[in-house]
Amino acid sequence: AKQSISQNVCFYDGEMDDVARDRARMAKDLWQAIEEGQFKLNYQVQKSIATSETTGYEVLLRWVHPERGNVPPVDFIEVAEECGAILPIGEWVLREACREAATWEPHLKVAVNLSPVQIAHADIGALVDQVLQETKLDPSRLELEITESSIIVDKNRAMAALQAIKALGVSIAIDDFGTGYSSLETLRSFPFDKIKLDRSFMTELNESDEAKAMVRAILALGQGLRIPVLAEGVETSEQLDILRSEGCHEAQGYLLGRPGPTVEKSVGLAA
Ligand code: C2E
Ligand code: CA
Ligand code: CA
Ligand code: CA
Secondary structure, eight states, X not given: OOOOOTTSSOOOOTTOOHHHHHHHHHHHHHHHHHHHTOEEEEEEEEEETTTOOEEEEEEEEEEEETTTEEEOHHXXXXXXXXXXXXXXXXXXXXXXXXXHHTTSOTTOEEEEEOOHHHHHHSOHHHHHHHXXXXXXXXXXXXXXXXXXXXXXXXXXXXXXXXXXXXXXXXXXXXXXXTSTTOOHHHHHHSOOSEEEEOTHHHHHHTTOHHHHHHHHHHHHHHHHHTOOEEEOOOOSHHHHHHHHHTTOOEEOSTTTOOOBSSTTTSOOSOO
16 A cells, blocks of 8 residues: 655654755645645647647646745645645646636647656546546547656556556656656557657757667657657757658647747747
8 A cells, every 4th residue: 555645744843954944844835825726837839740730738837936936847846746735736737727628629639747646646547537527628638748757666556547547538648758767668568649759859959960869769669669759848940850850740849839828828939
């Protein structure tokens, strides 16, 4: 059985060092933020490279704290995971995202990030099912993005969770592919519908032949496994040109559109 994480962090202790105290304070603020509705969502466009058409939007969480101001996810997701607040936050994100997407044109998909903690500590299949019924969003329009760290903790549990999600008709993308623990074994044994090529590859794409070779290899892998590849962090038309000539399917990044508060405001410069 999983240990309960919800009681983990949220107390003060005179012995704590500054870092621990800051984190405890943030954990307390996070629980309050849930109650007070300080979170909002941004949307970033995803486009087909061949046709330039919008295929969907990724949902990105934003925290507007009354004193701290805008707190970026890199500064709070980890604390939220440690203290368990990511469970109610993640549930809110999923529900809001599906509610919003149900108002879009019906060919557009919505991509929602899932924390490893949601897979390890929530009945994610039941939650997704419930939210789809509540919001009446067609399951084929929802994509859940997971990182490989979701899988390595407990492979069997992760497999069961992903299968429950797939059984609903919801698709699954592997996020940040090519970094961290990425292994070919995971790609082969889990039922992914999309590979999201980590944006670290884009940075070097125009400079190094090695980066290009890596991208080409991952695209070939996707092709062999019949899994489409989306490139993240596309900032320049040079990068987009290379991706197009290498047969990459979709792209996301500042060139195509910055994250914005509404899908209309997530506008592209070029495509
Ligand atoms: P991610 O899932 O890899 O999301 C993509 C991040 O790259 C976003 O940062 C996005 O704003 C940024 N980005 C997009 N295009 C470009 C580009 O062209 N160049 C550069 N330099 N960056 C670009 P953001 O919104 O700060 O989110 C950071 C991370 O926080 C996300 O990485 C994801 O891991 C996590 N996150 C965000 N929202 C959620 C959520 O609702 N739930 C969970 N569990 N995690 C979330
Ligand atoms: Ca993501
Ligand atoms: Ca990513
Ligand atoms: Ca990332």
